[in-house]
Each structure stands twice: as C-alpha cells, then as structure tokens.
Amino acid sequence: MLSKNDIKLIKSLKYKKQRYLHKMFVVEGKKSVSEFINSKFDLHKLFSINISEFSINNVIQVSQDDLKKISFLSNPDDHLAIFKIPNEKPLNKNNLLVGLESINDPGNLGTIIRTCEWFGVNDIVCSLDSVDCYNPKVVQSAMGSLSRINITYLDLTNFLKSESLNKFGTFINGESVYENKISTDNGIIVFGNEANGISNNLRLLLDVELTIPRFNNKSYPESLNLSNSLGIILSEFSRKSNEKKNL
Amino acid sequence: MLSKNDIKLIKSLKYKKQRYLHKMFVVEGKKSVSEFINSKFDLHKLFSINISEFSINNVIQVSQDDLKKISFLSNPDDHLAIFKIPNEKPLNKNNLLVGLESINDPGNLGTIIRTCEWFGVNDIVCSLDSVDCYNPKVVQSAMGSLSRINITYLDLTNFLKSESLNKFGTFINGESVYENKISTDNGIIVFGNEANGISNNLRLLLDVELTIPRFNNKSYPESLNLSNSLGIILSEFSRKSNEKKNL
Numbered sequence: 001m002l003s004k005n006d007i008k009l010i011k012s013l014k015y016k017k018q019r020y021l022h023k024m025f026v027v028e029g030k031k032s033v034s035e036f037i038n039s040k041f042d043l044h045k046l047f048s049i050n051i052s053e054f055s056i057n058n059v060i061q062v063s064q065d066d067l068k069k070i071s072f073l074s075n076p077d078d079h080l081a082i083f084k085i086p087n088e089k090p091l092n093k094n095n096l097l098v099g100l101e102s103i104n105d106p107g108n109l110g111t112i113i114r115t116c117e118w119f120g121v122n123d124i125v126c127s128l129d130s131v132d133c134y135n136p137k138v139v140q141s142a143m144g145s146l147s148r149i150n151i152t153y154l155d156l157t158n159f160l161k162s163e164s165l166n167k168f169g170t171f172i173n174g175e176s177v178y179e180n181k182i183s184t185d186n187g188i189i190v191f192g193n194e195a196n197g198i199s200n201n202l203r204l205l206l207d208v209e210l211t212i213p214r215f216n217n218k219s220y221p222e223s224l225n226l227s228n229s230l231g232i233i234l235s236e237f238s239r240k241s242n243e244k245k246n247l
Numbered sequence: 248m249l250s251k252n253d254i255k256l257i258k259s260l261k262y263k264k265q266r267y268l269h270k271m272f273v274v275e276g277k278k279s280v281s282e283f284i285n286s287k288f289d290l291h292k293l294f295s296i297n298i299s300e301f302s303i304n305n306v307i308q309v310s311q312d313d314l315k316k317i318s319f320l321s322n323p324d325d326h327l328a329i330f331k332i333p334n335e336k337p338l339n340k341n342n343l344l345v346g347l348e349s350i351n352d353p354g355n356l357g358t359i360i361r362t363c364e365w366f367g368v369n370d371i372v373c374s375l376d377s378v379d380c381y382n383p384k385v386v387q388s389a390m391g392s393l394s395r396i397n398i399t400y401l402d403l404t405n406f407l408k409s410e411s412l413n414k415f416g417t418f419i420n421g422e423s424v425y426e427n428k429i430s431t432d433n434g435i436i437v438f439g440n441e442a443n444g445i446s447n448n449l450r451l452l453l454d455v456e457l458t459i460p461r462f463n464n465k466s467y468p469e470s471l472n473l474s475n476s477l478g479i480i481l482s483e484f485s486r487k488s489n490e491k492k493n494l
Contacts (some may be wrong), residue, residue, distance in 0.1 A: 120463040215485040231475035243482035
C-alpha cells in the first residue's frame with residue numbers, strides 16, 4: 001500500500017536539493033524502470049499497478065488513483081520506481097567524452113544522453129551549473145540510457161585546464177566538421193549553453209573550433225537545436241573514425 | 248488598447264479548429280515576430296509593450312499584465328503577433344523534400360522545420376494526421392524558420408504513389424546512411440511517427456530504406472530522437488551532395 005510517507009518522499013524528489021539529501025530519484029514507465037533494474041542502479045521501491053510484472057523485492061501494489069498522486073507525468077504510466085543515486089564513477093579518458101557547459105533544458109540533456117549512447121560515448125561531463133541528470137524530465141527523455149551512461153558534474157574549466165586531451169568545441173563560425181581531417185576515438189567535444197554557446201573563458205582552452213556549415217546560402221536560422229548539433233557532430237566523428245578503421 | 252475581443256480571439260487560436268476558422272495564428276517574441284513581418288506572411292495585429300520598436304501599422308500598445316493574459320508562454324515575451332495563415336504554395340520538386348508521417352510532438356516539428364532550413368530543405372510535406380504547424384508550440388520551437396519554409400499537408404500515401412521521385416525512408420534496420428552511395432539533390436526523405444516509425448503501407452512505396460547505425464556494440468537505445476535522426480540524415484545527404492559538386 002502507498003503510504004503518506006511514500007507520497008511525501010516522491011513529491012520531494014521533484015527538487016534537486018531533496019534528491020541529493022535523500023540520494024534518490026524517480027523513474028517512470030515499464031521500459032525505463034526495467035532498464036534501471038537491469039543496470040547497476042539500486043532500487044529503493046517500485047510502485048506498480050501490476051506487481052506480477054516484476055519478480056523482485058520492494059514492489060508495492062498501487063491503484064491508478066495512487067499513481068496519479070505520485071506521478072510527475074500528465075499521463076501516468078503503470079509503474080513508478082525510486083532508485084538510489086549512485087556514487088560517480090571514474091571517467092574513461094581513452095574513449096571520446098562529451099562536455100556540456102551550462103546546459104539548461106532537461107529535455108535537451110535527456111535526448112543528449114540517449115544520442116551519446118547511440119554513438120558509443122559512455123561519459124558525459126557537465127559543468128556544475130548544468131541541469132541535474134536525475135531531474136524527472138531528464139530521466140524521462142533519456143529513455144533508459146541514463147542507466148548505462150556515466151554522467152559527472154565537475155568544474156569544466158579546471159578539468160579542461162588539467163587534462164591533456166584533444167579538445168574540440170562547437171561554434172557558429174568554426175572549421176567545417178565535414179572538412180576537418182581529425183578522426184579520433186578519444187578527446188572531448190564541448191557543447192555550450194542553449195542560448196549563449198560556449199563561454200569565452202572555456203573557448204580559450206579548446207584546440208579545435210568546429211562548426212556545422214549551413215547548406216542554404218542564407219544567414220538563417222541563427223543556430224541549430226543543441227541536441228541536433230550534438231547528434232550531427234557525433235555522427236561525423238563516428239563516420240570518420242569508422243572509415244579510418246576500414247582503411 | 249487590448250480589447251476583450253482581442254483576448255477572446257488570441258485564446259481561441261490555441262486550438263487548430265479555431266485557427267483554420269479564423270485563418271490566423273500567433274507568433275511570440277521579438278525575433279520571431281520580426282522574421283514573420285519580414286516574410287511573405289500578412290500581419291493581422293501586433294501587441295507590444297514598446298510599439299516604437301516596430302515601424303509598421305496594426306501595432307497595439309499593451310502592458311505586461313495584458314501580455315500575461317494573452318501569452319501562451321509561461322514567461323511571456325514583450326511582443327505577441329497574430330498573422331494570417333497563407334494559402335499553401337506549390338511544391339518545388341526539383342529540391343530535396345522531407346516527408347513526415349503522423350508526427351505528433353509539436354516541439355519535434357518545430358525543431359525539424361529549423362533543421363530543414365539549415366540544410367536547404369524548403370518544402371516539408373506532412374500526412375494529414377500530423378500536428379499542425381501553426382500550433383503555438385511548433386511556432387515557438389521553429390524560431391522564425393516557419394516564416395520561410397513551405398509546409399504542405401496532404402495524403403502522403405497518394406502523394407508517394409503518384410510522384411516519380413527518389414523515395415527514401417528511415418528505419419531501424421535499413422542500409423547504413425553512411426554507406427549508401429546515392430547522392431541526390433532531389434527526391435523525398437520520409438520520417439515516421441515518434442513511437443511507431445513509418446507505417447507498413449507507406450513503407451511499400453519507398454525505394455531505399457536507410458538507417459543510422461549504432462556505434463556502440465549494444466542493442467540500446469532502441470531508437471534516436473526523431474528530430475536528431477532527421478538532422479543526421481540531412482547532414483549526410485548534404486555532405487555527400489557537396490562532395491559530388493566538388494569532384
């Protein structure tokens with residue numbers, strides 16, 4: 001049965017401060033919940049309208065009305081789980097990393113996590129002021145990929161200063177990503193804030209400034225959507241790296 | 248001054264039926280409003296907290312409180328305009344077209360319009376059950392690109408049956424878009440519904456089934472976000488077409 005304390009806890013997990021106080025976050029939907037259960041994440045409690053669908057402990061039978069009380073979704077799914085926030089894992093700097101500076105939009109971060117997994121990027125490093133990856137909207141739009149991708153919050157400027165990696169950044173006026181000859185399986189590609197791009201401080205620390213050229217002979221639109229840019233850049237890196245392997 | 252009739256009209260334009268009854272839709276934000284004013288769209292009325300920013304007719308001075316009453320945004324911008332829905336323009340079939348089947352998410356369609364403009368696609372054809380391009384959330388996320396891109400709603404199955412174009416579709420298990428040799432400046436690339444992809448009926452009408460291969464040696468994630476897939480596919484088409492021109 002759903003207790004008042006459960007409801008109170010879940011509602012509080014909408015807020016970052018409370019998530020890190022309790023070291024817990026919420027996952028909704030059968031597919032995502034299953035992927036987190038099959039990962040290294042520890043389940044705290046699962047609330048389900050059909051507990052027979054899960055052969056694990058800590059499952060609590062709830063009604064549709066109960067779910068409406070606890071869900072963050074406008075159309076609640078049949079299952080809602082609380083997982084524990086794990087300790088951050090060490091970065092694997094032998095693979096390509098993605099760096100995000102001051103990213104704001106939770107839907108963007110979720111999509112980015114999913115796209116990173118698609119292209120084999122296992123580590124994302126985020127500046128400390130970026131949106132929290134356990135925000136319910138991030139979890140929702142990452143669609144399970146968050147259970148397998150390692151996300152680290154750190155001082156991105158200090159990180160770039162101290163690491164000897166190939167450092168790529170994406171800008172409006174850089175070298176065409178199609179023409180750049182570098183094909184690498186490691187290094188870091190940095191993407192900036194949705195509205196302002198990469199800050200000047202951080203720009204100074206980068207080795208290569210890349211751009212996705214417009215193919216329309218116009219000066220519009222001003223920019224591409226952040227997660228779309230990231231998808232295109234990772235696609236180009238993957239394509240080139242794959243071509244090199246096949247030479 | 249903002250009249251009761253203005254408020255009533257604007258609120259009604261949230262709904263597709265009312266938009267097509269009045270043949271009008273709403274644009275918010277100075278940048279987008281300016282881009283629509285500078286396009287072939289006809290302005291009906293502009294509501295602004297600073298009318299001196301626009302040297303045109305039909306501008307009405309409003310207060311911040313007025314704007315809160317009429318805006319569809321949680322943080323209203325300083326300017327809100329009503330434009331007339333234009334008649335559909337003929338398609339230019341000598342350029343690459345994008346086809347969308349049963350696309351649901353207004354944010355996705357907006358991002359797709361912006362990304363299409365970036366890659367020089369000027370015509371998007373949507374199945375009749377796709378989300379309306381004058382939906383306020385589409386207008387918002389298209390960020391002005393809607394004022395320059397031609398969007399046509401039609402029976403997509405009949406269109407594909409009757410047109411002799413190169414017909415590409417995107418699937419989970421198709422030919423790698425990186426390995427496919429076709430470089431073309433015309434034809435149509437079809438993208439399916441966010442959850443279900445391209446329908447079987449429509450699939451039969453396509454010439455080439457393309458896929459963006461995973462670069463992660465896993466079977467996750469199940470799919471890429473729709474607008475990210477579209478960005479990557481258009482990027483590959485543009486890159487190849489540009490390479491051919493430079494040979």
